[in-house]
Each structure stands twice: as structure tokens, then as C-alpha cells.
Amino acid sequence: MSEKPKLAVFKFASCDGCQLSLLDCEDELLAVADAVEIAYFLEARTDQIAGPYDIGLIEGSVTTAHDAERIREIRQQCKFLVTIGACATSGGIQALKNWQDADEFVRSVYATPEYISTLSTSTAIADHVPVDFELRGCPINRHQLLELISSLLRGRRPTTPSYSVCIECKRRMTVCIAVARGVACLGPVTQAGCDALCPAFDRECFGCFGPKETPNVISLTNHYQQQGVDGDHLTRLTRSFNANAPEFKEASDLLSGEPPLADNGDH
């Protein structure tokens, strides 16, 4: 039996983009495979080595009763459980269903709705089991993933920032599009980690890394409204990939006056 730490990758409701970030570490992939045993990763290898695992990377959100059961079993199998990406960490874009009638979606989309068994909500992994670490993003940043693996191998804390995207914007000398052009940008309330990618390409931050530490989302949306930005636009901005993250949800519910139909704990 190998003495290398065993790594497992599990998928829930998601697009697979975050798992792909691991395969996207092309230059470092051999070093990763050298450092850990990739024991369970359906997207990368057919062989499945049984648990327990040292590191479990969880992609995706909980949207079915089966998911809710499976994540409890996985938690028992994993020494260190890490959620990767916006879906696993806050519920993802699919958490938009939390504000809508999920049964009506099922009826209008599927020819045979009775085949579909789904919860009325999409929720974060941490709503179901204790999570040891979160890697944010839609998708995650592969450099942060490598930093996570590297730090776990050495038993130290990963160096992943929890401050704002603005700090990364200013470090790369990007002119602030909110101040210089009046574009509503979520950078000031969103966690860094993307190296401020979107503003560098002349578009606003849409919050895919989720709320930063001590986020003051309502102060920001109040200010944008005072500057003439439409409230519906701000509702859509805060209600996207991390719509279900508590601080974004609080702001969008205040802006729209509509709380979710189902309580998030309802699963």
C-alpha cells in the first residue's frame, strides 16, 4: 500500500469546471501525482481505490435527497474535507431555484416529471456536514488548488487571501471601473483569488469568489443606487454564482423585497 496521502475528488450538482482545474495543472500534474495518490477521481481515472482518504475535494451543491445522504458518507471517509468552487461553497448558480418554484421548473422542462427527484433548494456542502476549508471561485483558481495541496502535505495553513478583489486590482494597476466609469462592480465586497481578472478585461466583478471577510454589501448597493444604478440590475448582480451566500442573499432580498420561497434549511 502506498504511503502517499490519498486524494479523492467527488462531484455533486455542478458543471465539472472545478475538477477540471486539477487536470488543467498541466505543468504541475506529474508533481501532484508524485506527491499524492489520486485514489478516487472519476474524471481522471477508472480505477477507484476505496477510502478512507486523506484529502477529499468536493465539487457541487446538494440538490437531491440522495446528495444529502452521500455527503454524510463522504465526510466519514475524508480526514480533510475541502469544498472547491462556488457550487460546493454556497450553492452555486443553481441556487437561483431557491427563489422560484422548483416543481414548476420540473413540470415545464421534463417530459416525464415523475422521473425527477429533486429538493426545492440548492445548498452548500457546509449546510450539511462540517467543512475544513473552502476554495472559492467559479471556477477555482488552479494556483490556489496547488497551494492547498502543497500546504496540506506540509501541515501548514494555505495562503489564500480573504480580502477584497480591489486589492488585487490595485496591485495590478487596473483603473477602478466603478469610480472611473460608474459601472456597478462587486469587487469591493468579493473575495480575492482570481487576480482581479474581469476588471482587467474591462468588465465588472460579478462576485464568483463569493463574499470577502467583513463584507458590507448593503453599503455598496446603497451607494450604487444613489449613483443611479437600477435596483433590478443590482439584484441580478448580487444574485448570480453565489446568490445563496448569506451576505449576497441578504442584499438581493433587500433590493428585490423578495426572500426565497423555501427556507434554505429545507431539505
Add this chain to the structure above:
Amino acid sequence: MNSAKPLVGSFVRIQKRDLQSLVDELKAVHDRVVGPREIDSAIVYDDLDHVDQLPIGVIDHQEGGVYRLTHESSDSHFDYVVGPQSLKSFLFPPHETISESFRKDGQWEIQAVETPATRIAVLGPRACDLRGLAIQDKVFLEGPYVDPGYKRRRDALFIVAVNCRRSVATCFCHAMDCGPAVTSHFDLALTEMDECFAVEIGTSAGGVAMDATSWEPMSETEVAQAKEVSVELEESMRNGTSARQMETGGIRELLMDNLEHPRWQEVADRCLSCGNCTMVCPTCFCSSADEVADLSGDHVRRERSWASCFTAEHSYMHSGNVRKTTRSRYRQWLTHKLATWQDQFDSSGCTGCGRCITWCPVGIDLTEEVAAIRGE
């Protein structure tokens, strides 16, 4: 061309189109010449080859959280004031690898990274930013520990300063006694006149550079006219609405005697703790150093990056955060900038450039916060 170089302390005149001769000369002796450019809806420093790349006729309008440019049909070369960048990034870069460590046969070998400085000539800094430079010089060069990278870059920096002819609503250099007239820390200082530039020679290197132009001596009357530009601007800043005001008398005691003032909570309710104010501040000097290891763990780089006192990480020490709330972080920043900086460095940490007001996404205004604590 004159046969003698202009003397340090003297004023000379060049025709506006002759500014290109100076740029060409600076390009010949420096690795980079940078100047103000209109890029991405703002005036930023970037490489300058030709004078016609300057934002000629561009005017800036600044308010809390708002920066806009307009274009006028004038030949004014420098009638915008400060953009988001100061001189800070040239001397104290946002990211820098300061050392590398290699593990060989179980032994660590640590090497300092000593990148030779790029010789930069920068055209355009204003009085407030030169004061910012003086303050950062004190921080990085004049204490018991000299920052070697900063020193290399500082020694290689050539400065062509510009005297402002107008202010924007967020300016208050006059209140901080930092401007608008350029008085020190320059090689050359330009004042734009109707038909020419008046050029004050700050250093002998500046005199040498001017020798490449068709400079002409200025009469005492002409020198007085050039100096009047700053005097008139300062008067209008003091008396009008074209600038912020800040009463600085007794400001250290005012702030330090009011650490529990309710205003700190009021500003914290608006503050995003995003750190923009500290990033754009020409004097904020905090950094963090992270060890970045590769997967093998045999190669570690020490990376220094700009840090901010508005982040949780900055006030985390031996397993606890000493400033958990935005209230405590804003108070720390403002009291350091305006009060305890005096104890540490014998001056205020604020130059009145107004960037923290303009580039705050929600327009928080330190002059307003100080006035509120003063009870105005």
C-alpha cells in the same frame, strides 16, 4: 542652443514644442520615460515616447467615489491633477520577490534577489506626490533598516515635476502644507504658461538634461509670473469650493482624545474595508511577505506584496485578530495617517492628494470624518 548649462535653482524657458527635446534626451539616458497618459478612462503613468501622447486638453473631475475625464479644445498639457497612481509603485512595487531558498542535500541555501533597478525618468508628479515621496523616503531609507530595493530604485529615479494650475474638489494639499507649489524632491519642475514652459532647475542632472533643449533664460519678472501660478491656485483652494478643507491644528490630540467617538461606528457602517484607500495612498507603506513553495517543497520564494490595515490578515497575530471590526480598522488607519504618524516620522502621513476620497468606492471622505469628530 546655449553654451552654458542652466544652474541649479535657476528658471529657464522652453517653447512648448521643445518639451519633446527633453523627452528625447531623457529617453537617451534612462531605461524608461513615463508620463501621464489617458488609458482606461483615467490619467495613469505609462511609457512616453512623444509629447503628443500626453493628455492634452484633458480635464479631470473628482468627487467622493467619482472620477471622470472631459476633453477640451485647449493646448494645456497638464490641466488634470492626480490620477489613481502616485510615484509609490515605481519605488515600492506591488509585488516583489525578495529572496529565494533552495534545499539541496537537506541543507537550505537562501539567496537575496537583487534585481538591478530600471532607470526611470518620470514626467508629471505634482507637489502632493513629491511630499509623498519624501515621506516614503523617510520610511524606507532613513530608519535603522534601509530597504535595499527601494534605495536602488530611488537612486535611479529622475523627476520632472509639474506645478498644478487647477485643483479638483478632492484636493487639499494646501491644508496639509504640501502644495500646490513644487518646492523640493525634483530634478526639474515645469510650470505651464500661455506660450511656453517655465522650468526650475532642481539638480545638476536636471541642468544637464535641459541642455538638450533650446532653453532661454527668464527675467525676474517672468520668474515672478511663473511663481504666481501656484500662489493664485493656493488662494483659490483656500477661499473657494475648488478644494476640500481640513483644519489640522491640534489634530493629533483631537483624534487620540476621541477614540470612542460615535463617528467611528457611523463611518464603519459605510466603510467596505476593501482597502482601496490604502492602495492608492502615496504614503501607505505596509506589505506582507509570503513564503511560496513549489510542490516538492525544495524551492521557496519570499514574495512581498502591498498589504492593507483594512484586512483581517493584517491585524492577525499569534493566533488572534486584534482589530476584528471595520470600526477599529478605519480608526487605526485614520489615527495613524493623521496623528500617530507624527510620533513615528515627525510629519503627517497625509499629503492632501485626495486619492482616498476619489477612489473609495462609496466616497468616504477623511476631511468630513475629521470635521465630524471636531464637532463641525
